[in-house]
Amino acid sequence: MTWPEDFGTRFTVFVDVEEEFDWRAPLDPRNRSTTAMTAFPEAHQRFAERGVALACMVDHPIATDPVAVAILSRVVEDGRSEIGTQLHAWVNPPFEEDPATTYAGNLPLALEAAKLRSLTGAIATAFGSSPRVYRAGRYGIGPRSFALLAAHGYRIDSSVRPGYDYRVDGGPDFSTADAGAYRAGDIVELPLTTVFTGHARRGGGRLYRTLGHVPKGRGVFARAGLLSRIALTPEDMPIADALEAVAVAAGEGLRLFNLSFHSPSLAPGHTPYVRDAADLKLFHAWWTTMLDEFDRRGIGNASLDEIIVALG
DSSP, rough: OOGGGOOOOOEEEEEEOOOOOOOOOOOOOOOOOOGGGGGGGHHHHHHHHHHOOOEEEEEEHHTTTTTHHHHHHHGGGGGSSSSEEOOOGGSSSSOOTTOOOGGGGSSSSHHHHHHHHHHHHHHHHSSSSOOOOOGGGGOOOOHHHHHHHHHOOEEEEEOOOTTBBBBGTOOBBBBBOOSSSSEEETEOOOOEEEEESSSTTGGGHHHHHHTTTTHHHHHHHHHSSSSSEEESSSSSHHHHHHHHHHHHHHHHTOOEEEEEEEEGSSSSTTTBBBBBBHHHHHHHHHHHHHHHHHHHTTTTEOOHHHHHHOOO
């Protein structure tokens, strides 16, 4: 899609605001704890001081927890951050599916619609306005999801994760998806930004997928500086690699960088990415360095409202 010339090159930050759970264990609908939200105000302040809006993608345990709602209600008082929707099917009523069906896009159409309706209503009740942006938990968008989103008044989806293939357990395949925004019917897709770097980066997702069938193929290519897959997130992605990815994408003309992280990473011990205080320090340092790089390149932050206005 074509961005207005005066939009320039911008970046946005999406936060998957969600419950805590063991990332190594099967997903359990009983996991609804939201204690990590106590760390959210300090993190938001760090971003607000740099003029960065947060797209807070809220799921059912968050939207129905009064403490979490109070915290996020103060966050959006900054005038630029906004509440969006994140559908974790396994903790979102109604509960009629096989517990193993964690990708919302794989649910029967009526059940996916019922879960979306339930969550959209809970968010509107909690925050006083209807959400305009959506993300499927586990990036589980389905072929019928876009029409459902449009019917519920959504404008933007951000469930596509280019370069990643989740088919091994029934999820979608984004291995050859592009990082640029595009229209899917009445919905605009803002993929999370993934960049292929290295001398063979023109091979992109197709080459990376092929290397997955070669023993140690991806590791060999990465170590040789031929091809690496870099997602713009502080979670398990070294800052040096992320900065290289920004340089590549900016050079190739990407107009909107979409960065993300999970809210439980704001408190040690809830995700594999932030296990202790040292990891948390590195997490915050990653953001400081990345925001400095965007400043250096003249890449400004875009709020959801600014993006929607630019979309017309």
